[in-house]
Amino acid sequence: MLLLKERQRLMSNYALPWIEKYRPTSLSELSEQNHVIETILRLVSKRQLPHLLLYGPPGTGKTTTIGAIARFYYGENIRPMVLELNASDERGIDVVRSEIQSFASSRRLFSAEYKLVILDECDNMTKEAQFALRRIIEKYTQHTRFCLIANYASKIIPALQSRCMKFRFAPFSSVALRKHVEAVAKAEGLSISDEATSIIVEAACGDVRRGINILQSCALSTPGLVDLDVVHGLCSVPRKSDMETLLSSLLTDPVPKLMEAFSTVKTRTGLDLGGILTTLGELVFTLHLTASARSFVVKTLADIQNALTCVPQEKIQLRSLVSSFLLLRDMSSTKN
Numbered sequence: 001m002l003l004l005k006e007r008q009r010l011m012s013n014y015a016l017p018w019i020e021k022y023r024p025t026s027l028s029e030l031s032e033q034n035h036v037i038e039t040i041l042r043l044v045s046k047r048q049l050p051h052l053l054l055y056g057p058p059g060t061g062k063t064t065t066i067g068a069i070a071r072f073y074y075g076e077n078i079r080p081m082v083l084e085l086n087a088s089d090e091r092g093i094d095v096v097r098s099e100i101q102s103f104a105s106s107r108r109l110f111s112a113e114y115k116l117v118i119l120d121e122c123d124n125m126t127k128e129a130q131f132a133l134r135r136i137i138e139k140y141t142q143h144t145r146f147c148l149i150a151n152y153a154s155k156i157i158p159a160l161q162s163r164c165m166k167f168r169f170a171p172f173s174s175v176a177l178r179k180h181v182e183a184v185a186k187a188e189g190l191s192i193s194d195e196a197t198s199i200i201v202e203a204a205c206g207d208v209r210r211g212i213n214i215l216q217s218c219a220l221s222t223p224g225l226v227d228l229d230v231v232h233g234l235c236s237v238p239r240k241s242d243m244e245t246l247l248s249s250l251l252t253d254p255v256p257k258l259m260e261a262f263s264t265v266k267t268r269t270g271l272d273l274g275g276i277l278t279t280l281g282e283l284v285f286t287l288h289l290t291a292s293a294r295s296f297v298v299k300t301l302a303d304i305q306n307a308l309t310c311v312p313q314e315k316i317q318l319r320s321l322v323s324s325f326l327l328l329r330d331m332s333s334t335k336n
């Protein structure tokens with residue numbers, strides 16, 4: 001926390017986005033992914049660092065973590081020892097190759113240490129470029145270690161994967177995300193309610209970058225105070241009460257009223273039909289429905305979510321949803 005405050009003070013003159021302003025730079029500031037950090041540090045301290053492949057969803061700290069580890073390990077000598085490249089650089093693999101070549105062959109100040117090449121966004125490289133990278137890694141492996149970073153390990157060719165030790169970055173836990181959001185809010189002098197923090201954490205889905213970006217846009221919208229109204233307005237997270245009304249409307253109201261309820265929720269939240277269905281799916285389990293009715297509703301919601309990906313026409317899918325619920329009502333009334 002002190003570190004965050006200190007950073008804020010140092011950077012107060014710069015209009016940095018908060019995700020950069022509060023990007024951890026040292027190991028002590030990192031939250032989450034502890035097992036990854038500990039294992040890599042152990043390998044580093046035993047001088048057994050293999051090539052690394054860090055992968056996982058966006059905003060889970062891959063770039064930040066390897067940056068902090070490199071800073072910890074090389075200290076002030078980081079500049080000559082670490083090369084950071086974006087592997088999906090539009091200039092292509094030839095540029096990557098020549099930059100690595102001149103970096104790896106330049107004079108090593110601390111001859112006992114490995115140099116480190118960080119290649120971010122490797123999953124955007126073409127297959128050909130990845131094959132070329134395999135050769136590059138082999139060529140410089142004696143004095144250089146490579147850290148590949150990707151969102152999807154499956155997009156990295158097996159030949160590259162097998163040369164690396166793989167570490168998966170999981171989405172941030174709600175607890176860790178909440179702690180970080182609260183710390184940034186405090187450092188910015190924001191007053192934020194517990195409920196508003198919970199909505200931000202929920203909307204971020206384990207992505208710290210998304211969480212902090214939402215917090216910053218809320219703070220810009222009403223400086224100094226972030227409450228439930230502000231967050232609902234900006235997060236596309238519907239109010240539970242709105243969704244309960246919508247669900248009960250689906251189960252009981254005549255069709256015109258039902259359609260109106262849908263359009264009200266869409267306008268208030270800015271959510272598309274898919275987003276609404278996801279929230280409805282979670283609510284279904286809190287309703288008093290018979291087992292068969294519940295399984296019907298869950299299956300219907302899943303089918304329509306699926307259909308939306310094939311035929312992304314909301315009107316058609318909404319009609320299909322409404323008809324399914326009318327059918328459910330029919331089935332229940334015939335049973336009674």
Ligand SMILES: Nc1ncnc2c1ncn2[C@@H]1O[C@H](COP(=O)(O)OP(=O)(O)OP(=O)(O)O)[C@@H](O)[C@H]1O
Pocket residue numbers: 018019020022023024029030031032056057058059060061062063064065150151169180208209212
């Ligand atoms: N361990 C952490 N503790 C607190 N905040 C973090 C941590 N890791 C990342 N962040 C925050 O999340 C933001 C995104 O992190 P980072 O760029 O490392 O994600 P990434 O996993 O590399 O994402 P992408 O796959 O999109 O490149 C950072 O700017 C920082 O503000």
Ligand SMILES: [Mg+2]
Pocket residue numbers: 062063064120149
């Ligand atoms: Mg990254």
